[in-house]
Amino acid sequence: MAVENLAFLIPVLPALAFVLTFFLGKKLPTGGAIIPIAAIATSFIISLLITLNLLANPEEVVSQSYSWFAILNVGILVDPLAAVMLTMVTFVSLLIHIYSTGYMSHDKAPSRYFAETALFTASMLGLILSDNILQLFICWELVGVCSYLLIGFWFEKPSAATAAKKAFLTTRIGDVMFLTGIIVLFSDLFKIFNGNVPDGVYILRFDEIFAHIPDLAAINANIFGMEVSHITLITLLFFGGAVGKSGQFPLHVWLPDAMEGPTTVSALIHAATMVTAGVYLVARTFPMFIAAPDSLMVVAYVGAFTAIFAGTMGIVMNDLKRVLAYSTVSQLGYMMLGLGVGAAVGSEAVGIALFHLINHAFFKALLFLCAGSVIHAVGTHDMRQLGGVAKVMPITAITMIIASLALTGIGIPGTSIGTSGFFSKDAIIENAYLFGETTGTWLPYIFSIAAALLTSIYIFRLIFMTFYGKPRTDYGGHESPASMTIPLSILALCALVFGGLTTKTFNTFVSETFVNNFVNMDISSLATLGGYHLAEHAGEEPMLILWLPLIMALAGLVITFLIYGLKIVNMDKLVSRNNPIYKLLYNRYYQNSIFTNFISVKVIYEGFAFAGRAVDRGFDWIVKWFSDFTLEAGESLRQFQTGAVQNYATAVITGVSLLVILIKVVMEVL
């Protein structure tokens, strides 16, 4: 039996694990963790086999579709893009589950935890191998609800319940845009088919959508006086969904709060099962974006801005997990930028963005799990109380330093020597440079290079404050058990070498997705459809451009070493706590005041909802006035008002008879 036929099991096994763990987990040791671990391990093996098979035979894409209801379908599609995602998600999720058996051993509801994480993984896997946009959306929403359940896992904590709600609602704003995009797309395709969709044609399947890109580009909408082609409109709406899910500005606000759940959940959310969904969505629908250069421009700008914006907040946070959360936001910005520059480099952008996504998954999962290991041991995530943890927890410290090196992208340009992040992040920055050359817009490049410095500062600040020097408080602590350190070591190995090993093959493999299999038009003619041309590869970039990211990373390392390592520079003297910029950053640009306190509470709740109440009382009053008026008019008939229903019924029948006569008369006249 060919392994392709087992592809459907990849999401189904974790979904079954959810059901089993939910109902039986309590009776098993460690909350039944073995069920999801076994299921996800099997899914991992299947994904890996399919990926290897695709690597050898790129044309053997798995594609199966079945009718669902009406003209909609369910189906699976495993092409190179999906295959690498599946393999990464199952792999990282598997390690996190193994780690969780140690981490959650003291919790009072481990079975609920493992059930929900299994469902979380299943939803993400279902999202990845969807062969149509609606199914992708469905799994997208399931991912959202699982994150809601897991962020609010300790629901008896009010802050957890609040954070969960905030995460769900903020991403939901994006989801609504995504759904609107699907609705517009559906209605366009429905009209293109003139309402007669033949049997067996499922109009929301990706191949069907891509085949109609020229038709979609031909439809124009007039929005606030601007002529916008529907392909631009739809892709922007899709990107709106990605902004919510992938924590891009301005919908990133939920992500730093999302750490109210267990740290392992943060690792899942930040690395594997949630925030990457938005990047994947843009990558999946990339042919549509290519035909909509304006949308790609928006993607590039939002991504680059998010990268630097989140970086500025990362450098002032004192909470271990919060620094990592802003780091994720920033890195996701890089991925979006990597896709946005597709306007210059074509389908190569997908390969590079995905490459960074995978590398990031390894080192970010590692960073969170290391943080979890520290928190598990010392019981706090305030870095100001830590220091010198390396002595107590050597494995955790070493793996975390490896992850940081991968995050900052340390490596030697022009060679295959470097950490994972080096290969992907530098490629994105170089593409941003190429994008600047082609389009003449340099801001994305400038943002991305500045963000590289910020990245290095915030992460090495974290390392020095946490692991270096002497303990600032008496926190005790001990190295974590093997169930936790082994996953750390495996991830550290990946963070160290995965990039270097695969850099040659990965990009071509993934970028081939849209060259061979899907689009009956090639990428460059789609670009022509969008009214522009892709850049010719002009050969090597200048030496400085190649070395600049590394210089930035090293500069950050030196700066933080001076401040937090050697303490030569006293930060408190340099920047006062009342410095307006410091306060702005430390208070996270007052986003909470703006979004939560002003927009949600003042405008939506106290404004609209209460206005609605007033209007509703108005309607009630009108009805009451109307009935009072009628009753007063009927004052003379008061003696008949006995209050018994049968008397009213008599009156009703009398009235009806009169009305009948009236109608008869009216009909005659008409």
Next chain:
Amino acid sequence: MMPILSMIVLIPLIFAALALLTKTKEQARVIALAGTVIVLLLTVYMYFNFDSTIADNQFEELAQWVPSLGITYHLGVDGIAMPLILLNAIVLPLLVLFTWNDDRKSPNKFYACILATEGAVIGVFAALDFFLFYIFWELTLIPLFFMVSIWGGPNKHKAAIKFFIYTHVASLVMLLGIFGLYFAAWDMTGTPTLDIPTLISQFQFIESGIAKDMIFLALLFGFIVKIPSFPFHSWLPDAYTEAPTAGSVLFVMLKIGGYGLFKVMLPMLPFTASPNLMITIMAALGSVSVLYGAFLALSQKDMKRMVAYSSVSHMGYVTLGAAGLISLSVSGAMFQQFSHGLIMSIMFMSCGVINNTTGTRIMNDLGGLAQKMPKLAVIMVLTFMASLGLPGLTGFIAEVSVLAGSFVNLPSYVIIAVLAIVITAAYHLWALQRAMFGVYNEKLGTVTDINTFQTFSMGVIAILILYFGLHPNPVFDMMMTNSEHIVSLMAAMGV
């Protein structure tokens, strides 16, 4: 062949009379369970013998009644009515089980009301003669009136009267429409008939455009008050909130307004003098209901009142989808009725349970109930997710079909409705956060989780929400058949 439809309609009414004669709670509830289970079995039998590939009326029964006035005893079901009968037949026995251990005054009358409502509501769905239709339509009012005014909350009398008068006035206007149609057809053909399919097919031959529009609007008014749609919804929050839990669930089963929209209004729509105006009216009322209901729900402090307003919001999809006039949107609107019935049943049951055990439904006074009532928490979270339109559950199927389908013809109205999606999520999650999560409010004393009967009935409905959310075809297919039929009529008229 046995007259299965007559049995489904009459058995609950007969059992209602039997229930009245009982003396104790134990006897009454057994009668109620027996009656509703028999109806369920008959309905399941009918469902499995129903041909979902044809749009015609099936299981028809026809007998002359008052020939001089054209009144007949005519019953039948099509793909519009079948799912709604099924909904009632499934939920009602579960409702009886849900109330199994409750203590209340006059249980015999209580169960008689439940049974009578079931018979009357199914009667509306089965009637193919306007005379019968109207009788059953009005018959639904009486048990519900008593339900609210006997077993209701503190303001029960006001709410009961308001509900009764308000919807009754609407019924009278609808009756005017029926008479208008009846007399106009009588004038044209020379023979009186109240047969629904006949009258609908003769509607197009009425010469006067004003008369056609008047008839249409009168009928429409009757139906949308019952749905209810903005701005005729103000009876609903009071009635739903003051009713006892069983009464609220019965209100939810009262899907006759939306049914009328599909069964009577849509086939007539293309033949009115100004179809585009009618479509605009329906689309505007539907989309505004969705948004308006959501904002109102957000502003509520009483959980049951919030659920009541969310009902207004959800039913807006029915009106909007009907106006969408694409087979997908019309089927989605029909499916929304089905889905809403299942979801709201659990929502109201949850409110009832919480009120019974804690003595309050004010969400700020609750808190942390999930720790003490884990079974209720699981079912509630699932249902709230279904209600806010989470994929994999029934609400999503309905909403996405309505929104995607309606967008083809009514893009701007769909955008209004789409705006409500985030608000809808907000009030659901906020309610969960305040009532179920967070620190347990010690002032509530000891609370008890749902009992076995309640777990069973809520659990079964929850499973159905999941089942039909993943696999809507068992009811969606027949809805699709009928909506394609309706839409093909429109296409023939060039609407």
